[in-house]
Amino acid sequence: MSEAAVAIRGLRHTYPGTRPVEVLDGVDLEAAPGAFVSLVGPSGCGKSTLLQVLAGLLAPDAGEALIEGRSTIGEPGLAAYMPQKDLLLPWRKAIGNAVLGAEIAGEPKAEARRHALDLFERFGLAGFEESWPSQLSGGMRQRLALLRTFLVPRHVLLLDEPFGALDAITRREMHQWLQEVWASDARTVLFVTHDVEEALILSDVAYVMTPRPARMAARFEVNYPRPRRPEIVTDPKFVADKARLLAALDGTSPE
Amino acid sequence: MAVEVPSLPRTLPAWGLLRRTGAAALEYAPALVLLVALVGLWELMVQVLDTRPYILPAPSAIWDVFAEKGHLFPAHIRTTAVEAIAGIGAAAAGGVILAVLIASIPIVRRVLYPIAVTSQTIPMIVLAPLLVVWLGLGIEPKVTVVGLVCFFPIVVSTVDGLASADREMVALVRSMGASRLEVLRHVLIPSAVPSFFAGLKIAAAYAVIGAIFGEWVGAQSGLGIFIIRSRSAYQTDQIFAAIVVVALLSIALFVAVHLLARVASPWKYANDQGENGS
Ligand SMILES: Nc1ncnc2c1ncn2[C@@H]1O[C@H](COP(=O)(O)OP(=O)(O)OP(=O)(O)O)[C@@H](O)[C@H]1O
Ligand SMILES: [Mg+2]
Numbered sequence A: 001m002s003e004a005a006v007a008i009r010g011l012r013h014t015y016p017g018t019r020p021v022e023v024l025d026g027v028d029l030e031a032a033p034g035a036f037v038s039l040v041g042p043s044g045c046g047k048s049t050l051l052q053v054l055a056g057l058l059a060p061d062a063g064e065a066l067i068e069g070r071s072t073i074g075e076p077g078l079a080a081y082m083p084q085k086d087l088l089l090p091w092r093k094a095i096g097n098a099v100l101g102a103e104i105a106g107e108p109k110a111e112a113r114r115h116a117l118d119l120f121e122r123f124g125l126a127g128f129e130e131s132w133p134s135q136l137s138g139g140m141r142q143r144l145a146l147l148r149t150f151l152v153p154r155h156v157l158l159l160d161e162p163f164g165a166l167d168a169i170t171r172r173e174m175h176q177w178l179q180e181v182w183a184s185d186a187r188t189v190l191f192v193t194h195d196v197e198e199a200l201i202l203s204d205v206a207y208v209m210t211p212r213p214a215r216m217a218a219r220f221e222v223n224y225p226r227p228r229r230p231e232i233v234t235d236p237k238f239v240a241d242k243a244r245l246l247a248a249l250d251g252t253s254p255e
Numbered sequence B: 001m002a003v004e005v006p007s008l009p010r011t012l013p014a015w016g017l018l019r020r021t022g023a024a025a026l027e028y029a030p031a032l033v034l035l036v037a038l039v040g041l042w043e044l045m046v047q048v049l050d051t052r053p054y055i056l057p058a059p060s061a062i063w064d065v066f067a068e069k070g071h072l073f074p075a076h077i078r079t080t081a082v083e084a085i086a087g088i089g090a091a092a093a094g095g096v097i098l099a100v101l102i103a104s105i106p107i108v109r110r111v112l113y114p115i116a117v118t119s120q121t122i123p124m125i126v127l128a129p130l131l132v133v134w135l136g137l138g139i140e141p142k143v144t145v146v147g148l149v150c151f152f153p154i155v156v157s158t159v160d161g162l163a164s165a166d167r168e169m170v171a172l173v174r175s176m177g178a179s180r181l182e183v184l185r186h187v188l189i190p191s192a193v194p195s196f197f198a199g200l201k202i203a204a205a206y207a208v209i210g211a212i213f214g215e216w217v218g219a220q221s222g223l224g225i226f227i228i229r230s231r232s233a234y235q236t237d238q239i240f241a242a243i244v245v246v247a248l249l250s251i252a253l254f255v256a257v258h259l260l261a262r263v264a265s266p267w268k269y270a271n272d273q274g275e276n277g278s
Helices: A047-054 A094-098 A100-104 A109-122 A138-150 A168-185 A196-202 A230-234 A236-251 B013-049 B059-104 B106-119 B124-135 B140-163 B167-175 B180-216 B223-232 B236-264
Strands: A006-015 A021-031 A036-040 A062-067 A080-082 A156-160 A188-193 A205-209 A216-221
Touching: A006 A047, A021 A036, A021 A047, A021 A062, A021 A205, A021 A216, A036 A196, A047 A062, A047 A156, A047 A188, A080 A138, A094 A100, A094 A109, A094 A138, A100 A109, A100 A138, A100 B180, A109 A138, A138 A156, A138 A168, A168 A196, A168 A230, A188 A196, A196 A230, A196 A236, A205 A236, A216 A236, A230 A236, B013 B059, B059 B106, B059 B140, B059 B180, B059 B223, B059 B236, B106 B140, B124 B140, B124 B180, B140 B180, B167 B180, B180 B223, B180 B236, B223 B236
Parallel strands: A036 A188, A036 A205, A080 A156, A156 A188
Antiparallel strands: A006 A021, A006 A062, A205 A216
């Protein structure tokens, strides 16, 4: 079981067009099974592009992308993917959206529903099971999208800024909650974020990307004991690490 | 003395419907007033100029047709309505299947789409008599005419709807390992529902006229044949009465499709304001 849950080697990609956009310029990344790995980078550097490759939705120009040893190129469905937009299906009620992935994976409907209903409470969505997506707030929609991703029966989760639309308080709750869930079900998480603090609170490993065309600028091991409380942000060691991460981000900003 | 009026709970579906019906009545009031004025003017002109009834009957004479010969209508209405509904139903079923094939198989799109477009250039006036030759004097040629008239708007709108599905939603569902058929079922078809109904509304407006056209060439009963017989007998008042019935039948079909659209896309009316959705 030494095989990485997620492995990326020499990934390159340029979006073609009249003005081609070179996005990934030889990106390497590795996530051990069960690890929580964050990906931090400036806006527009190619984080979402990277996740789309791992989701099997985008064939890169060169390089390898493996989920549990299998190439994702031309093969979607190996990981549970949460896009940056919530992309809830407007014609399905909240509960119907939550079970979508489980349903496509062939789980029995009644069981998937029961499982989902149990989690509505924990996601702060209790009472909205039968609402249409258009009746939910932005933050609720995002939590529902996260719930849907959790219910996709895969070992690897690819989360593209899952808390981007949440306020600071809900975000902090979700951090606590995500740590609990992650600790209890041993799945590998690849977590894209802009937020350096968020990356430090949640991760075992944090990667920092350069601006476009992106490469890995730095890799940090984050070894604070778990569970990590919200107060950790005032811990001197945390503050120092945050400064180092920010420096890595800044050091890569174009002059 | 204050009277306790039991207030209707605002969440009751009936309340929204009632409110909307009231709003609709207000909205269409000016049109109604204009219509009444025009009919009044028409009546006045016919009376003053003493127009002969076989040229232009007065509205009151048309009303008399309903009063005196109203019993003639139900059988004809039934025939024409059955033809129209059967035709539009067949067109909807066939249209959706063809639209799905066109949208998902490129070769079908390249082969069938041009043929479907070309088929619309054949004038019904040429086709209808031929259909009678081929299919006889029964209901079949009429249903075929209605089907052919309704088919095109349904196919075109549904293909548009299928093609306008959110690509990112398709990608999301594919990332879950969905097959092409599952993508169709979970994303493409639901996305096309509103467009399909937009096409069906256009078809509904044509369906009754199509049935009448089909009857023109030969039929035992139906509003079309009723009009032809009335014309041969110089019963112009009956023709006008039939026109009124045809209009009402078309409107009824249109409203039915509208209600069906609401039932089939509840998410568009979730906030029940009456103005979202088209
Ligand atoms: N389909 C596309 N076609 C062409 N260019 C694209 C496409 N998608 C993304 N890009 C470009 O590629 C670059 C990287 O986009 P990407 O979405 O991966 O960035 P990101 O790191 O996720 O940014 P953010 O943090 O703002 O979400 C951007 O400059 C964007 O304009
Ligand atoms: Mg992004």
